[in-house]
Amino acid sequence: xxxxxxxxxxxxVLCLFSCTRRGSGGYSTSLLILEDSLNTMPEKxxxxxxxIDTASLNKADKALYYALLVQAKAxxxxxxxxxxxxxxxxxxxxxxxxxxxRLCSLYFSLGKVYADNYAFFRANxxxxxxxxxxxxxxxxxxxxxxxxxxxxxxxxxxxxxxxxLQQALHIAVLLKDSVLTAEALHELAKLHLTENNYSESDxxxxxxxxxxxxxxSALRAEYYKDLGKIYLAMNKLDSALYYVDIxxxxxxxxxxxxxxxxxxxxxxxxxxxxxxxERILMQDIDKLPLNWKRDTYYKMSLLKDAEKDYQTAFLxxxxxxxxxxxxxxxxxxxxxSNLNAFQEHDRQQQRIVRxxxxxxxxxxxxxxxxxxxxxxxxxxxxxxxxVKRAKRKIEVTLKxxxxxxxxxxxxxxxxxxxxxxxxxxxxxxxxxxxxQRTEYYKRLNALTVPILIKSQNxxxxxxxxxxxxxxxxxxxxxxxxxxxxxxKEAFPQLTSEEVHFICLLKMELPLSLxxxxxxxxxxxxxxxKMRLKEKMKIxxxxxxxxxxxx
Numbered sequence: 177x178x179x180x181x182x183x184x185x186x187x188x189v190l191c192l193f194s195c196t197r198r199g200s201g202g203y204s205t206s207l208l209i210l211e212d213s214l215n216t217m218p219e220k221x222x223x224x225x226x227x228i229d230t231a232s233l234n235k236a237d238k239a240l241y242y243a244l245l246v247q248a249k250a251x252x253x254x255x256x257x258x259x260x261x262x263x264x265x266x267x268x269x270x271x272x273x274x275x276x277x278r279l280c281s282l283y284f285s286l287g288k289v290y291a292d293n294y295a296f297f298r299a300n301x302x303x304x305x306x307x308x309x310x311x312x313x314x315x316x317x318x319x320x321x322x323x324x325x326x327x328x329x330x331x332x333x334x335x336x337x338x339x340x341l342q343q344a345l346h347i348a349v350l351l352k353d354s355v356l357t358a359e360a361l362h363e364l365a366k367l368h369l370t371e372n373n374y375s376e377s378d379x380x381x382x383x384x385x386x387x388x389x390x391x392x393s394a395l396r397a398e399y400y401k402d403l404g405k406i407y408l409a410m411n412k413l414d415s416a417l418y419y420v421d422i423x424x425x426x427x428x429x430x431x432x433x434x435x436x437x438x439x440x441x442x443x444x445x446x447x448x449x450x451x452x453x454e455r456i457l458m459q460d461i462d463k464l465p466l467n468w469k470r471d472t473y474y475k476m477s478l479l480k481d482a483e484k485d486y487q488t489a490f491l492x493x494x495x496x497x498x499x500x501x502x503x504x505x506x507x508x509x510x511x512x513s514n515l516n517a518f519q520e521h522d523r524q525q526q527r528i529v530r531x532x533x534x535x536x537x538x539x540x541x542x543x544x545x546x547x548x549x550x551x552x553x554x555x556x557x558x559x560x561x562x563v564k565r566a567k568r569k570i571e572v573t574l575k576x577x578x579x580x581x582x583x584x585x586x587x588x589x590x591x592x593x594x595x596x597x598x599x600x601x602x603x604x605x606x607x608x609x610x611x612q613r614t615e616y617y618k619r620l621n622a623l624t625v626p627i628l629i630k631s632q633n634x635x636x637x638x639x640x641x642x643x644x645x646x647x648x649x650x651x652x653x654x655x656x657x658x659x660x661x662x663x664k665e666a667f668p669q670l671t672s673e674e675v676h677f678i679c680l681l682k683m684e685l686p687l688s689l690x691x692x693x694x695x696x697x698x699x700x701x702x703x704x705k706m707r708l709k710e711k712m713k714i715x716x717x718x719x720x721x722x723x724x725x726x
Contacts, residue, residue, distance in 0.1 A: 204233075207240050214244060218251035239269035243282045250288035268531045280309040287323050296327045297597065303327075306656065312432060318347045318356055325363060329370070331604070337367055355392065356383040362399055369402065374410050378403070397427030404439050408446070417443050445475065471498035544568070620707065640693060645676050652679045663726070667712050674708060681705075681723050 214221050225244050242262040263286060263492050268280045287302035303324050310317045321344035328337035341364050365380035401424035407416035420436050420443070444453035457472050473496035481489040500593035510670050548568075552560040594634060640648075652659045659682060660675055668679070680690060691698045709719040 185590075202236060203240050204237050207237055207244065210244060211240065214247055214251065218248060222248045222252055235269065239266040240278075242266040243270075243278060243285075246282060246289065247285045250285040250292075253289075253292045253425075264527055268535075271531070272535055276309040276311050280306045280311070280313065283309065284316065284320060284323070287320075291323065291327060294330075296330055300324065300327050314347050314351055315353075315356070318351075321347070322359070322363065325367075329367065333459070334367060338364070341367065354387040355391065355395075358388040358395070358399075361387070362395075362402070365402060365406075369406055369409070372409070374406050378406050381406070391428045394429075394432075397423045397425075397432060399423075400426065401432075401436055401439065404443075408439060408443055411446065413443050413447050441472070441475065447725050470496050473499060481686075481689075521544060544571075550619075565641075648676070648679050652682055656682060659726075666726075669711065674711075677704065677708070677722055681720060682726075684720075684724070 200365065210225060214225075225241070225248055230241060243266045246263050246266070263282065266282055267279070270282065283302045283306035287299045287306060290296070290299035292303060303320050307317065307320050310320065321340045325337045325340035325344070328334070328340060341360060345360035345364065348360050350525035361380045361384035365377045365384065368374075368377035368380065381399055381403050385396065388395055388399065390396075400419045404416045404418075404420035404423065405594060407413070407419060417440065421440050424436055425431065437459055441453050441457035444450070444456060446597060454476065457476060473492045477489045503606060548560075548564050551564060554560075555563070605643055651659055653661065660679065663675060663678060664670065677694075680693065687698050687701055690701045694701065694704070696704075705719045709722075712722075713721075714722050
């Protein structure tokens with residue numbers, strides 16, 4: 177009789193516990209209103225979110241508040257808002273409530289924040305978690321695929337990037353949303369532009385412009401600007417200038433005008449309109465980001481070098497190197513910050529795993545107790561008690577073994593994952609080091625040739641001695657992995673003078689400088705390239721492209 181009373185008391189407690197769990201998921205109306213309004217006007221509601229007093233919030237409202245902070249940081253990246261481990265608390269609460277929609281939104285916002293801070297490993301992990309909880313929200317899945325594609329683009333994993341973009345395009349087509357479809361086509365166009373596949377890039381952009389509504393003037397301006405980039409890369413300079421002008425007609429904002437000025441400056445340089453190029457490139461240069469300043473000063477040094485104004489060219493080259501050094505220092509600081517962030521990310525993941533295990537154990541214990549009580553009531557108090565005790569012993573033993581196997585498997589997967597990540601990081605660092613070394617030697621050779629030229633005749637032609645050619649060949653080999661040795665092995669019919677000429681082409685020296693070195697007109701340099709191309713039996717590409725890829 178006493179046992180029946182105890183069972184009744186336990187069942188009553190369980191019922192109260194269940195009701196408490198079901199009733200704990202309510203949020204305050206003010207937070208729900210902020211959640212609905214944040215996507216439409218993030219700047220307006222950001223300060224209202226920050227000013228909320230968290231001391232008066234219950235557990236549910238705190239979780240939603242922390243999620244809104246992360247979402248605001250993702251929507252307004254320039255805000256000085258600092259995020260701590262509060263996002264873990266929100267994730268844990270939403271996991272306990274099985275709130276898939278908010279879990280997906282929070283993981284997606286975390287992915288954007290991490291990507292903005294160049295923590296791409298954590299960003300990719302967050303996007304994968306967001307995709308896990310996306311359910312039937314096709315628009316969110318579209319945004320996730322674009323986010324994953326941006327990470328693959330930074331890692332130069334272009335095949336994976338294209339797969340994500342094609343999936344995003346398929347989603348946009350199914351939604352029959354012309355703006356989203358145009359956005360996916362635009363991203364595909366930028367990818368093919370990076371891969372120098374200009375015809376495909378042009379095709380995607382024109383399709384995007386056809387679909388984009390006319391009211392989206394800022395997006396149309398961006399698309400036309402990219403069309404200008406494509407035609408600049410194809411050396412169709414009049415068309416490039418035409419599309420950049422159309423872009424400026426659609427968007428006259430200051431930052432957009434700065435980006436267009438750089439493209440126009442490059443167009444004028446290729447047109448040999450040097451005065452126009454200098455005027456455009458040097459316009460508002462103090463307001464440009466460091467990487468744009470670096471490239472602009474470098475182009476100006478080449479321009480002044482072509483005009484024989486070596487002193488000014490040297491000053492511009494010095495400013496370019498100064499900007500490069502500042503960027504390198506910022507990158508080093510960012511690398512150190514990311515390494516620390518990776519360690520913190522690992523600790524956060526361990527905490528999340530531990531919380532998930534605790535929740536799973538709580539749920540398991542709850543269901544076990546409920547099943548036990550129903551069995552006791554159905555079969556009989558004494559018999560059910562004995563059977564349940566034996567059954568629980570077996571279940572506990574099996575659970576312990578299963579947990580041991582799962583822990584061993586998780587440990588192995590984590591070790592393999594860490595090893596692969598470390599390997600990828602080392603490869604990325606090696607690639608970055610090689611790129612920096614290559615860029616350094618290109619600039620070194622570009623500055624070395626004018627210094628080596630010590631004598632000029634009355635017409636301004638240059639005379640290189642054997643020692644000068646030896647230095648150029650040595651720098652080329654050091655920069656491009658024994659370039660001349662590989663060249664002679666592949667084309668033994670080349671003479672030493674032809675090898676020297678190819679070394680200058682490998683350094684991508686301007687046509688005017690080649691003309692001065694060989695004492696011939698620029699047209700003769702082009703014919704010299706054609707004869708050399710025929711001698712080397714190069715087909716389906718120019719001599720410059722072949723040497724650049726060799």
